[in-house]
Amino acid sequence: MAKLLIVDDEEDVREFAANFFRKRKLDVSTTPSGETAIERVKAHCPDLVLLDIRMAGITGIEALEEIRKFNTSVKVIMVTGTKPEDNDSLAKCQSLGVLEYIHKPLRLDELEHVVMSALK
Amino acid sequence: MNLYALPPLLTSLVFVFLSIFVLIKDSRNIFNRIFFLLGTTSAVWLCCYALAFNSSSESTADVLLRIGYCGIIFIAVAFFHYTVAFLDLKKMKTIVGASYLLSLVWIMLFLKTSLLIKGVKRYSWGYYPLAGVLHPLFLIFFIGLVSFALTLLFYFFFLKSKELTSLKRIQIKYLFLAFFVFNFASVDFLPNYGINIYPFGYLPALLFALIIAYVILRYRLIDIRITVTRAGIFIAVYTFVLGLPFALAGFAKGWLIDIYGASWWIIPLAAMAVLATTGPFFYVHLQRKTEEALLKEQRRYQNTLKHAAIGMTRIRNLQKLLSLITHIVTKTVRIDYAAIYLYTAPTNEFTLQVFRDSDRQRHRVPPAKLSADSPMIRWLHLNKDPMIYEEIKRVVQDTPNPVGKQIEEHMRQILASVIIPSFLDQKLSGFIVLGDKMSGQIYTSDDLNVFQVLASQAALAIENAQFYEDAKEMQAQIAQAEKMATIGTMADGLSHQINNRFYALSLIAGDTIDTIKLTDTQKCSPEIQEMIKNINSALEKIQVNVTQGGEVVKGILKYTRKGDHKLDPISLDQIIDATLEMVKYKVKLAELDIIREYPPETPKITGNLVQMQEVFFNFIDNAYDAIVERRNTLKEDGYRGKITISARPRGDMLEITVQDNGMGVKKEDGKKLFTPFFTTKISARKGTGLGLYVIRNIITEHHGGKIAFDSIHMAGTRFILELPIVKAIS
Numbered sequence: 087m088a089k090l091l092i093v094d095d096e097e098d099v100r101e102f103a104a105n106f107f108r109k110r111k112l113d114v115s116t117t118p119s120g121e122t123a124i125e126r127v128k129a130h131c132p133d134l135v136l137l138d139i140r141m142a143g144i145t146g147i148e149a150l151e152e153i154r155k156f157n158t159s160v161k162v163i164m165v166t167g168t169k170p171e172d173n174d175s176l177a178k179c180q181s182l183g184v185l186e187y188i189h190k191p192l193r194l195d196e197l198e199h200v201v202m203s204a205l206k
Numbered sequence: 207m208n209l210y211a212l213p214p215l216l217t218s219l220v221f222v223f224l225s226i227f228v229l230i231k232d233s234r235n236i237f238n239r240i241f242f243l244l245g246t247t248s249a250v251w252l253c254c255y256a257l258a259f260n261s262s263s264e265s266t267a268d269v270l271l272r273i274g275y276c277g278i279i280f281i282a283v284a285f286f287h288y289t290v291a292f293l294d295l296k297k298m299k300t301i302v303g304a305s306y307l308l309s310l311v312w313i314m315l316f317l318k319t320s321l322l323i324k325g326v327k328r329y330s331w332g333y334y335p336l337a338g339v340l341h342p343l344f345l346i347f348f349i350g351l352v353s354f355a356l357t358l359l360f361y362f363f364f365l366k367s368k369e370l371t372s373l374k375r376i377q378i379k380y381l382f383l384a385f386f387v388f389n390f391a392s393v394d395f396l397p398n399y400g401i402n403i404y405p406f407g408y409l410p411a412l413l414f415a416l417i418i419a420y421v422i423l424r425y426r427l428i429d430i431r432i433t434v435t436r437a438g439i440f441i442a443v444y445t446f447v448l449g450l451p452f453a454l455a456g457f458a459k460g461w462l463i464d465i466y467g468a469s470w471w472i473i474p475l476a477a478m479a480v481l482a483t484t485g486p487f488f489y490v491h492l493q494r495k496t497e498e499a500l501l502k503e504q505r506r507y508q509n510t511l512k513h514a515a516i517g518m519t520r521i522r523n524l525q526k527l528l529s530l531i532t533h534i535v536t537k538t539v540r541i542d543y544a545a546i547y548l549y550t551a552p553t554n555e556f557t558l559q560v561f562r563d564s565d566r567q568r569h570r571v572p573p574a575k576l577s578a579d580s581p582m583i584r585w586l587h588l589n590k591d592p593m594i595y596e597e598i599k600r601v602v603q604d605t606p607n608p609v610g611k612q613i614e615e616h617m618r619q620i621l622a623s624v625i626i627p628s629f630l631d632q633k634l635s636g637f638i639v640l641g642d643k644m645s646g647q648i649y650t651s652d653d654l655n656v657f658q659v660l661a662s663q664a665a666l667a668i669e670n671a672q673f674y675e676d677a678k679e680m681q682a683q684i685a686q687a688e689k690m691a692t693i694g695t696m697a698d699g700l701s702h703q704i705n706n707r708f709y710a711l712s713l714i715a716g717d718t719i720d721t722i723k724l725t726d727t728q729k730c731s732p733e734i735q736e737m738i739k740n741i742n743s744a745l746e747k748i749q750v751n752v753t754q755g756g757e758v759v760k761g762i763l764k765y766t767r768k769g770d771h772k773l774d775p776i777s778l779d780q781i782i783d784a785t786l787e788m789v790k791y792k793v794k795l796a797e798l799d800i801i802r803e804y805p806p807e808t809p810k811i812t813g814n815l816v817q818m819q820e821v822f823f824n825f826i827d828n829a830y831d832a833i834v835e836r837r838n839t840l841k842e843d844g845y846r847g848k849i850t851i852s853a854r855p856r857g858d859m860l861e862i863t864v865q866d867n868g869m870g871v872k873k874e875d876g877k878k879l880f881t882p883f884f885t886t887k888i889s890a891r892k893g894t895g896l897g898l899y900v901i902r903n904i905i906t907e908h909h910g911g912k913i914a915f916d917s918i919h920m921a922g923t924r925f926i927l928e929l930p931i932v933k934a935i936s
Contacts, residue, residue, distance in 0.1 A: 096706055102717040103713050106713070194716020
């Protein structure tokens with residue numbers, strides 16, 4: 087069973103996304119912040135991380151930087167509520183080996199497609 | 207030549223010149239004509255008498271004196287006639303006619319019979335007529351007419367005072383003075399009865415005529431108290447100045463010869479020289495002192511007005527300022543009515559701002575506005591002087607013409623006795639209307655001077671206050687623009703939050719739909735299956751809404767981007783499409799037609815899409831407001847708002863025209879269109895007023911293009927842009 091880690095500071099997002107992907111037979115765990123995400127990746131080694139950029143505390147990019155220091159293989163999909171072009175986050179993400187960059191709000195079937203194709 | 211004959215002769219010459227002068231001034235006016243009669247008959251009287259004094263033949267003297275006496279008859283009749291005409295007493299006209307007829311009878315009696323003049327007597331100074339049997343009757347006639355005239359003047363002055371204008375009142379005072387002076391001329395009747403006194407009545411008669419001429423000719427009369435005191439002081443001072451040397455020469459001659467011998471005459475001469483040089487100083491000093499005392503009241507309020515004028519500029523609230531001005535004017539100067547009219551540019555009228563009426567009973571309502579093209583206003587503009595109703599009335603009476611009558615009518619309508627114009631930079635910015643002084647006195651030249659100072663200070667103060675109000679208004683607009691700008695800066699954070707909400711909604715709805723899909727509902731009852739189907743479609747609707755919401759947020763973000771200033775090749779279609787995407791949230795696009803009138807081969811321009819989007823957003827937004835305004839104001843049947851966008855290449859620039867058929871702008875507003883914070887939007891949708899200002903910056907500074915516009919009020923507005931076409935890379 088593939089392991090998915092959902093990192094988002096919104097509780098509803100975590101709950102419903104997790105519920106959805108569990109129905110798809112994925113082992114889903116969730117965490118609300120960047121700091122705890124680093125720990126989780128260290129402890130559980132998920133296959134895919136859905137990483138929200140804007141969170142309280144450190145940003146998704148900063149967390150990814152940390153993660154990449156000890157784990158370069160885990161796949162990461164960045165989730166953002168803002169346009170990427172105006173800040174250099176796109177370039178940063180590419181340099182950190184991000185698989186995809188998706189925008190909120192996202193329909194669930196689109197999210198499903200992105201996640202499932204990433205895990206193949 | 208008999209020296210005693212000289213004075214009357216000279217005086218008769220003066221009379222001739224005076225009569226001709228007055229008649230030339232205005233030959234159609236009845237007063238001038240009566241005066242001409244008075245003057246000429248007096249001239250006849252004096253001339254004949256002068257010749258009679260000079261003659262040595264009794265028979266010649268007799269004839270001359272009889273003819274001369276006929277001149278005297280008309281002095282009384284003319285004065286009576288003048289009074290009747292002056293007081294406008296139509297009923298007395300028959301009496302006037304009768305006295306003229308009676309005068310003809312007297313003439314017959316004087317010339318043909320000895321009933322009035324029984325002969326002549328030789329006095330030391332010349333021949334003089336002796337009174338005949340009926341002469342006392344003539345005296346009664348003469349004195350009777352003059353007294354009757356005087357009584358009428360008294361009656362009107364004291365009893366019918368309210369019916370008289372202030373001008374008439376001061377004129378009557380002068381007539382009283384004239385009569386008083388004329389009394390001294392009656393000394394001439396004494397020699398008729400054998401009393402040996404030189405008839406110096408010609409002097410009072412001349413003075414009498416001069417006073418009447420003054421009343422006829424001058425519109426603005428000097429306060430009579432001043433005239434009398436000045437004359438009095440003059441006589442007193444110069445009698446002393448000239449009298450003392452003569453007295454020395456006459457009475458002290460013997461005594462002086464004793465002391466100084468042959469050159470005694472030096473003393474009187476020296477005295478004369480000294481007094482002649484110091485005389486004027488005495489005169490001026492005394493005059494000033496007495497006038498100060500006399501005019502204390504006037505000086506008081508003139509001072510108050512001067513102080514008020516200075517303090518006025520400190521008041522910033524326009525309404526308070528205007529009320530203050532009218533208050534000061536009515537209370538201090540004690541005027542019964544005051545009003546202020548100011549020029550209002552949009553309607554080209556002078557509108558009533560404030561008025562104060564002390565007359566509680568009459569409830570007069572002055573007109574609220576006056577067109578700037580009315581003849582009265584144009585007169586004010588032309589002459590730049592205060593307008594006095596009495597004077598205008600005089601002018602209209604003397605030279606009747608329809609324009610003059612209109613002006614008089616207007617002045618009456620606005621209840622004006624005086625209008626003081628107020629000029630700012632050569633333009634008439636407003637005027638103050640004044641009613642009558644409650645004391646019934648006229649406005650003197652001094653008064654008008656002070657009022658003019660007040661008016662010009664008032665103009666400055668009013669401009670100040672208006673400027674201050676505009677400044678406050680502008681500050682409010684700046685504050686609002688600031689607020690709007692702040693929202694822009696919050697757009698990032700806000701949209702992130704909103705997106706989060708949508709994201710959560712999307713996942714919640716999506717997951718629940720998924721759960722339903724994966725659940726086997728066959729085992730449920732039909733009602734439950736139905737309910738689940740409804741819940742499912744409801745959730746799908748939520749998803750659709752979420753997607754739409756996301757698009758709106760994306761749009762906001764795109765728009766609030768600080769953006770780069772990069773210039774790229776973009777097509778007009780791109781710009782308009784992007785614009786419509788955003789403007790649809792502000793403007794009801796269904797209410798108008800947007801027509802693109804340019805061929806598909808229209809070349810691309812070098813520009814920044816976001817900025818061009820902003821430019822066209824502004825055009826369409828403004829056009830929409832203009833269209834709505836036109837629809838609501840003109841209410842034309844079948845009117846449909848239209849915005850036409852056309853383009854054609856011109857050299858290496860693309861000329862783009864955006865034309866709307868909205869309300870358009872007035873010419874005077876057009877000049878201000880591109881200035882920051884200017885807005886003519888009357889709707890509640892008033893923007894920040896920065897739009898066109900910013901747009902001009904974008905086009906000319908960032909894009910190196912040009913922008914122009916023209917507009918026809920009530921027809922539409924057109925903006926013409928020129929932007930650089932993308933250069934083909936060869």
